[in-house]
Amino acid sequence: MAEVLDNIPVEFDTESLIKACRIEPMSEDADAFHKLIDKAREIARPKAVYREAFIEDRSDNTVVVEGVKFTSAMLAKNLADVERVFAFVATCGHEMDQVDLPVDDFLAEYWWDQIKAAALGCASAYLDEHLRSRFRLDKTAQMHPGSGEVEVWPIQQQKELFSLLGDVRGLIGVELTESFLMVPNKSVSGVIFATGKDFRSCQVCQRNNCPNRMAEFDENLWREIAKLDEE
Numbered sequence: 236m237a238e239v240l241d242n243i244p245v246e247f248d249t250e251s252l253i254k255a256c257r258i259e260p261m262s263e264d265a266d267a268f269h270k271l272i273d274k275a276r277e278i279a280r281p282k283a284v285y286r287e288a289f290i291e292d293r294s295d296n297t298v299v300v301e302g303v304k305f306t307s308a309m310l311a312k313n314l315a316d317v318e319r320v321f322a323f324v325a326t327c328g329h330e331m332d333q334v335d336l337p338v339d340d341f342l343a344e345y346w347w348d349q350i351k352a353a354a355l356g357c358a359s360a361y362l363d364e365h366l367r368s369r370f371r372l373d374k375t376a377q378m379h380p381g382s383g384e385v386e387v388w389p390i391q392q393q394k395e396l397f398s399l400l401g402d403v404r405g406l407i408g409v410e411l412t413e414s415f416l417m418v419p420n421k422s423v424s425g426v427i428f429a430t431g432k433d434f435r436s437c438q439v440c441q442r443n444n445c446p447n448r449m450a451e452f453d454e455n456l457w458r459e460i461a462k463l464d465e466e
């Protein structure tokens with residue numbers, strides 16, 4: 236049974252956001268940005284839905300979670316010693332897509348997107364803390380369909396992930412498009428699992444110069460899962 240978290244506090248680190256958006260403090264742009272932050276504080280309702288689910292079957296490149304089959308050698312490897320996962324979707328909340336921004340103001344649109352990402356950050360951190368305290372989890376890792384290299388866990392398996400959670404649109408207002416992207420765009424889906432090992436999708440992602448890279452590319456791991464995926 237999926238659980239919804241929809242009473243998530245919204246806390247923005249305005250100073251960091253202004254810096255990240257390269258806005259000059261005390262400028263007109265800074266004033267405009269502060270107004271957007273005020274608007275976001277008024278309307279943002281970040282949310283998350285998750286389901287505790289157990290692994291029923293597995294092979295080198297598949298995992299069956301409560302009747303739903305996922306195909307990914309990296310997922311199977313990460314879950315080799317795991318019996319339980321938490322399937323989840325977290326979002327900045329559809330309310331932030333209903334705001335009226337100044338027409339054709341691309342800068343305001345860009346800033347709003349950054350604020351939406353910060354609201355999603357609130358939802359993700361809250362979900363993480365909730366799972367840690369409710370299920371007494373220690374070290375965890377996550378995987379996300381479509382994150383990094385497309386073949387590692389194909390984005391098409393968003394469909395299976397959503398099917399585990401039920402009516403995600405009805406529960407937290409996140410829709411899956413025909414191309415398996417989520418609306419609102421600042422939403423994240425995946426599985427969280429307890430593990431003693433470190434894992435980041437960046438370890439199996441060959442993208443050069445990614446500003447968000449959090450771990451070095453691991454050529455040996457990449458070759459290992461590529462071989463298993465072929466079998």
Ligand code: SF4
Binds near residue numbers: 440441442446448
């Ligand atoms: S390197 Fe960049 S694109 Fe690749 S998984 Fe990491 S954050 Fe994502």
